[in-house]
Structure formats: C-alpha cells, structure tokens
Amino acid sequence: MMENPYEPWLATVEDIREEVGGQRPIKTFKLKFKDKKITDNFSYIPGQCAMVSLLGMGECFFAISSSPTKKGFIEVSVMKLGKVTTALHELEPGDTVGVRGPYGNNFDVSGWKGKNLIFIGGGIGQAPLRSLIQYVVDKRKDYGKIDIIYGARTSKDISYKEEFAELEKRKDVNVHLSIDVKEDGWDKFVGFVPDNLLKVKPSPKNSIAITCGPPIMIKFVIQNLEKLGFSEDQIFTTLEMRMKCGIGKCGRCNIGNLYVCKDGPVFSYKELKNIYGER
Amino acid sequence: MDILIISKNDLPKFIDELIKKNTVFAPIENDDTILFGQIKKANEAKLDYLNSQYPPKALILNQTETLFKFRPGPKGDIEPIKIDEKKVIFGIRPCDAKSLAILDCAFSGDFKDPYFLTKRDNTVLIGLSCNKPGVNCFCTSFDDSPASSKYVDILLTDIGNSYYVEVTSDKGKNITKGASKFFKPAKESDAKAKTDIEKKAIEMIKRTQKTENIAEKLDKIFENKFWKEVSDSCVGCGTCTYLCPTCHCFDIQDESTLTKGARIRVWDTCMNPEYTLHASGYNPRPARKNRVRNRIYHKYNYYPKNFDVIACVGCGRCIDLCPVNIDIIDVVTSAGEVKP
Numbered sequence: 362m363m364e365n366p367y368e369p370w371l372a373t374v375e376d377i378r379e380e381v382g383g384q385r386p387i388k389t390f391k392l393k394f395k396d397k398k399i400t401d402n403f404s405y406i407p408g409q410c411a412m413v414s415l416l417g418m419g420e421c422f423f424a425i426s427s428s429p430t431k432k433g434f435i436e437v438s439v440m441k442l443g444k445v446t447t448a449l450h451e452l453e454p455g456d457t458v459g460v461r462g463p464y465g466n467n468f469d470v471s472g473w474k475g476k477n478l479i480f481i482g483g484g485i486g487q488a489p490l491r492s493l494i495q496y497v498v499d500k501r502k503d504y505g506k507i508d509i510i511y512g513a514r515t516s517k518d519i520s521y522k523e524e525f526a527e528l529e530k531r532k533d534v535n536v537h538l539s540i541d542v543k544e545d546g547w548d549k550f551v552g553f554v555p556d557n558l559l560k561v562k563p564s565p566k567n568s569i570a571i572t573c574g575p576p577i578m579i580k581f582v583i584q585n586l587e588k589l590g591f592s593e594d595q596i597f598t599t600l601e602m603r604m605k606c607g608i609g610k611c612g613r614c615n616i617g618n619l620y621v622c623k624d625g626p627v628f629s630y631k632e633l634k635n636i637y638g639e640r
Numbered sequence: 641m642d643i644l645i646i647s648k649n650d651l652p653k654f655i656d657e658l659i660k661k662n663t664v665f666a667p668i669e670n671d672d673t674i675l676f677g678q679i680k681k682a683n684e685a686k687l688d689y690l691n692s693q694y695p696p697k698a699l700i701l702n703q704t705e706t707l708f709k710f711r712p713g714p715k716g717d718i719e720p721i722k723i724d725e726k727k728v729i730f731g732i733r734p735c736d737a738k739s740l741a742i743l744d745c746a747f748s749g750d751f752k753d754p755y756f757l758t759k760r761d762n763t764v765l766i767g768l769s770c771n772k773p774g775v776n777c778f779c780t781s782f783d784d785s786p787a788s789s790k791y792v793d794i795l796l797t798d799i800g801n802s803y804y805v806e807v808t809s810d811k812g813k814n815i816t817k818g819a820s821k822f823f824k825p826a827k828e829s830d831a832k833a834k835t836d837i838e839k840k841a842i843e844m845i846k847r848t849q850k851t852e853n854i855a856e857k858l859d860k861i862f863e864n865k866f867w868k869e870v871s872d873s874c875v876g877c878g879t880c881t882y883l884c885p886t887c888h889c890f891d892i893q894d895e896s897t898l899t900k901g902a903r904i905r906v907w908d909t910c911m912n913p914e915y916t917l918h919a920s921g922y923n924p925r926p927a928r929k930n931r932v933r934n935r936i937y938h939k940y941n942y943y944p945k946n947f948d949v950i951a952c953v954g955c956g957r958c959i960d961l962c963p964v965n966i967d968i969i970d971v972v973t974s975a976g977e978v979k980p
Contacts, residue, residue: 363758366751367707367892367903368720416903417712417896443919456714576922603918605892608751611908612889613916615934616924618942623750637862639916639924639934 366608369414369459371395374452375434380520381513387485387520388450389426389438392460403463405429406470407493408599408627411462412607413437418448422604422622425463426488428495435460438488438520464607465626468493468571468597477505479563481582483512483554483574487520489599489626490573494528501533508563512539512554516547537561555581558589565590571597583630596630600640616640641789642807644816644823645830646796651803654822655682658728658815662764665699666730667692676729687731690774691955695736695885696729700759701743707755707903712896723754726762728815735779735953737765737791739885745947746888755905764811767792771837773845776956778969780842781849784953787838799833849954849969850976855944858937860980870971871932873964878909880958880966881935886943886951889915910934932966940972 376391392413394400405411405425414420421443427436441450452458470493478497482490490509497504509528513519519538529536539550539557550557554574563570570591572582579598586596602614602621609623617638619625633640646654658664659680666685668677674689676696709719740760747753747760769787770777779786789795793812796803804826807816816823881887891908894901908915911932916925925931943951952968959967 363752363754365708365720365754367753367755367905368718371718414894414903415714416710416716416718417894417901419894420892446919452714457716458714459718601918602924603916605890605908609749610746610751610753610888610890611892612910612938613908615938615942617937618945637859638937639930 369461370399372458372460374454374456374458376454380438381518383517385440387438387440389436391434391436392458393434400433405463406467407496408467408489409463410465410626411460414459415445415448416459419445421445422607424489426491428492428499430496430499440485464622468627470496473569474503475505477568478507479568479570480509481554481558481570481572483578486574487511490571491521498534505567508535508561510537510554510557510561512557514541516540516544554578555585558582558585562589565595569595573599593631593634594629597627599626600628642813642816643826644805645802645826646805646822647802650822652682654819655685655730657819663727664730665727685731687768691733694883695739696732697739697885699729700740700763701756701888704904704906705755707905709902712901723758725759728764728766730766731768732765733770734767734786734788734791735955736885737767738784738953741791742886742949742951743888764815765792767795769795769797771798771841773841774956776847776959777845778847778849778954778956780845781851781954782950785838786841797834797837799830799837804830804834847969850973851950854972854976855941857976858941861978864978866975866978867933868929871928874928874932874966875964876911876928877963878911879961881909881911882907883957883961885953885955936971
C-alpha cells in the first residue's frame with residue numbers, strides 16, 4: 362500500500378515553555394517522535410513546516426521553530442488563538458500529539474552561505490526565523506554578519522526572551538530589540554519594527570533580509586528595505602494561510618496558482634510581486 | 641483496443657454477470673432525481689438518462705470519508721484503516737470520466753493521496769456515450785466528444801439494436817473477456833453507426849465556451865471590475881462547487897466521542913467565507929467577488945498553469961442548478977473579451 366501522508370506519527374510532548382502570557386499567549390512545544398525511526402528520518406531545513414494535531418480536536422500547520430542542527434526533537438511555537446491551538450495550550454509534558462511533515466519549501470541555507478543575514482521579526486512571526494537563526498548560529502562560520510531585529514507590543518510580549526538574552530551576549534550576532542510603547546526600565550528602541558530597521562540601517566551589500574510578522578509589519582518592512590537599497594531578490598518572507606491538508610490538495614491556501622503549504626511558505630519579494638492572488 | 645458489440649437483449653445479462661463478481665454502481669432514478677448508487681439487479685440501472693445530479697466523482701472522492709480512526713485526547717492513539725474498495729462504475733458519461741483524469745493531477749504529484757488513487761486504480765469505468773446531450777452541455781468546447789472513449793475502460797454507445805463496445809484498457813479487457821459470451825466482434829457497419837451517432841450528438845451541442853488562450857487572458861484581468869459585476873448576483877450557496885465533477889477542495893475535521901474518534905475528510909466549498917478565514921480573523925478572500933473569481937481562476941488559470949489542462953469538462957451541472965443563473969459559459973467567454 363502506498364504511504365499515507367494524512368496519517369500523523371505520534372509524538373510525545375517532552376517540554377512546554379511559556380514564551381508569552383496574557384491575552385494571546387505563546388507556548389513552545391518540544392516534541393519527540395515515539396518511533397525512533399521517524400526521529401532519525403525526519404529531516405528538514407529551516408523554513409519548513411509540520412502539521413501538528415491533537416486527536417479529537419484537529420490539526421494546524423506550524424513553522425518548525427527549532428533548527429535541524431538540534432537533533433532528536435522538533436519544536437513548534439503556538440499562539441493560542443483558535444480551537445486547536447487552545448487545546449494544544451492545555452497539554453502537559455508527557456501528552457501525545459500527532460505530527461506529519463516536513464512540508465513546504467525552505468530558506469536557502471546553502472545559497473546564502475557567506476552572506477550577511479538580517480532577520481526582521483515581529484510577534485509570533487519570529488517562530489520560523491528562530492529555526493534559521495539557530496541554524497546559522499550553529500554554523501556561524503558559514504555566514505557573514507548577523508543582525509536580528511525583533512519587536513513586540515510590550516516587553517512581556519517578547520518571545521524567546523532567554524534565547525535573545527543568550528544571543529545578545531555573543532559578539533558575532535547583533536540583536537536589536539524593540540517594543541511599541543515606552544515602558545519603565547526599557548533602554549532599547551521604542552517604536553515599530555520598520556522604524557527600528559531604519560535606525561539599524563543594515564547595508565544591502567552581500568545581504569539577505571528575512572522578515573516575518575503581522576502583514577502590516579511585513580508591508581512596511583519591505584518598503585523600508587527598499588529605501589535602504591535592498592533589491593526584491595534580497596528580501597524573503599514566509600507566509601501563513603488557513604490550511605487543512607498541508608500537501609497541496611485541499612485547495613484553500615493558494616495565492617494564485619501556488620499553494621503556500623507546498624510551493625511556499627518561503628517566498629522572495631520578487632516572487633510575490635509576480636504572482637497575483639489574494640493573500 | 642478491442643471493438644465489440646453487445647445486443648440490447650444481452651446487456652442486462654452482462655450487467656447481472658458483472659454484479660455477481662463486482663460491486664457495481666450505476667445511475668439510479670429516485671424521486672425524479674438520477675444519482676449513482678449500488679445496483680443489485682441490472683434493471684435498477686437507468687440508462688436513458690441525461691446525467692446524474694451529483695457527479696460520480698463522489699464514488700472516488702467521497703463526500704465524507706474516514707481517513708483513520710483514533711482514540712482521542714492527550715493520551716490518544718491512531719488506528720489506520722484499510723483502503724481496499726473495488727468497484728465498477730457502469731454508465732458514467734465521458735465528461736465525468738474525464739473529470740476523474742483531471743482530478744488525478746491534483747491527487748498525485750509529490751504527495752500521493754492514497755484514498756483517491758487507490759480507489760481510482762481499483763475502479764473500472766464502463767462509460768455510456770451521450771446520444772442526446774443536454775441544453776447546457778459543452779464538452780466540445782474542450783475538444784472532447786460526448787462519445788469519447790479516452791477516459792473510460794470500456795465505452796458503450798447505443799447504436800440501435802445493440803451497443804457498440806470500445807475496450808480501451810487492460811482493466812476493460814478483463815471484464816469483457818470474463819463475459820465473452822455476450823460480446824461479438826463489431827462489423828464495419830457498426831463502426832459507421834457509432835461515428836454517425838457521435839456526429840449527430842456533437843451537432844446537438846449548441847453552446848460553446850470560448851477557451852482559447854483563456855489562462856493568458858485571465859492573467860491580465862485579475863483586478864478588473866468584471867469580477868465584481870459577475871459575482872453581484874451570487875448568493876454564495878456553493879451548489880456550483882458541490883455539483884462540479886472537477887472540484888476537489890475538502891475540509892478535514894475530527895469527529896469524536898470521549899473514547900472513539902475519526903479524522904474525516906468532507907467536501908468543502910471555496911464559496912464559504914470560512915473556507916479561507918484565518919484564526920486571527922483575517923480573511924484573504926473576504927468578498928463574493930474574491931471567491932467567485934477564485935473558482936473561475938482555479939479552473940481556467942491555476943489548473944492550466946499547474947497541470948496543463950482546464951479543470952472544466954463542460955457537463956453543465958453548475959449552469960443547470962445555479963439558483964441565480966450564473967452561467968460559466970458566459971462568464972468565461974465574456975472574461976476572455978474583457979479589455980485589460
């Protein structure tokens with residue numbers, strides 16, 4: 362019988378980390394496949410995604426937020442928003458989820474070797490970027506200068522706080538955090554992410570900019586990158602859509618003739634400019 | 641290809657023989673509605689019909705289908721199901737048979753859909769030519785014919801006292817060889833009779849959709865106000881999509897009690913706003929205009945780009961049953977005439 366791409370593998374929730382609390386909480390789930398053979402064969406590249414399900418509640422498509430350089434598990438970061446993500450937030454370590462994937466295309470980790478990388482993330486949009494950041498930090502010698510620009514509404518809404526703190530300690534990575542509104546004790550940038558980008562002012566020379574966040578943020582980040590001289594094939598983003606199958610069959614995640622689940626989620630700005638369709 | 645004939649007297653005997661060895665589906669009339677259903681006797685099949693209200697696609701891409709069963713919850717487990725259904729679809733129209741070949745494109749590729757493809761492999765299509773196409777039939781707009789044997793394993797054409805039988809595949813040959821006593825070799829006069837009937841049937845198709853370079857033309861008018869105009873009358877009922885033999889979009893839902901559950905796939909429709917609604921509340925296709933346009937583009941632009949074939953077979957169901965008379969022949973033909 363042919364392989365069944367709809368049938369998930371079972372995985373154990375090894376660890377749950379609360380990234381952000383409050384109204385729209387974010388948790389990172391560390392998942393380990395129950396079958397060791399799957400762990401060994403599940404090979405992915407930053408940018409790729411997985412369908413994670415809780416049996417009885419349904420499935421959702423998430424960017425894998427860990428890097429393949431970290432072996433033996435995968436992580437997904439989930440904002441509590443709908444039916445499935447709310448149920449996932451109720452899980453405890455030791456619980457079982459279904460996982461299938463990896464799906465979609467990926468960041469061009471080999472093509473970008475030797476280039477300066479500028480990450481521009483906002484909110485939960487950091488999840489796919491985190492995978493690539495971990496990857497390039499683990500293979501630091503392969504890449505040029507690394508700038509990470511990240512912003513959230515308040516200091517409490519910053520995801521991956523401990524990891525940012527670790528990255529800030531490194532001399533070979535520049536972290537530029539921001540919050541939208543002024544707070545006591547915050548000595549870093551206050552304002553929106555696109556403005557912080559203009560302040561950091563990365564050079565487009567031999568550089569790639571990768572951005573992910575709310576659509577409105579992406580829009581202005583791209584405008585500002587163009588102001589800084591980045592060309593449309595130096596700008597990359599990763600998109601999301603409502604999805605059911607993850608494998609280009611169920612129909613709903615298309616932008617024009619491309620399916621975000623299968624042909625994306627990573628697109629260059631050049632590609633996005635040349636496809637029409639609702640997004 | 642084997643060319644045979646079967647007499648009208650022998651056809652019911654042949655069908656009964658088929659039923660003995662196979663699960664046979666055929667058009668059945670019920671309350672003036674024709675639908676494909678399983679038959680236990682040859683006389684249950686209605687062979688002088690225009691077409692079924694639902695496409696027989698429903699026998700391969702089921703309206704609801706269990707993907708697997710599970711024990712629900714955070715300590716759950718999965719119980720796979722066997723996909724081993726075998727069947728014969730008797731009396732499928734050439735257009736609907738073509739739709740299955742079009743759907744093969746979507747369900748194969750990098751990720752093979754085992755439900756669709758296994759059932760497809762395990763199904764024998766015995767087609768029936770349309771001698772009298774309907775008023776909204778337009779298969780000829782896609783260079784196809786109401787008597788095309790291209791997409792079936794066996795095609796029957798009513799040529800008067802007998803049926804002209806074209807056996808196009810090994811699956812078809814297995815069937816006719818297993819019931820060889822009912823079949824005789826066709827004579828040249830039989831072949832001529834089929835050609836004449838096919839020609840007459842083609843002449844009866846009065847409507848034409850202009851599909852020349854349609855994908856390229858649509859490329860230029862995505863933002864045109866035309867899409868607002870054609871979708872103004874749409875009520876978003878989704879009938880067109882549920883009746884369409886090439887529509888394949890589906891939803892996946894978990895259905896469960898406290899101890900048992902199943903992941904189910906069900907037909908979905910791009911006419912529903914919920915179809916694309918994000919959990920955040922954002923909807924990339926918020927208006928009817930977006931959704932009607934997506935339906936037309938999926939068939940006449942996206943599908944040709946991805947698979948080199950228009951995803952419409954000209955069965956006319958969406959025209960016959962649209963409650964507000966949106967006519968895909970007119971929509972596409974006029975779209976092709978819109979100035980970019």
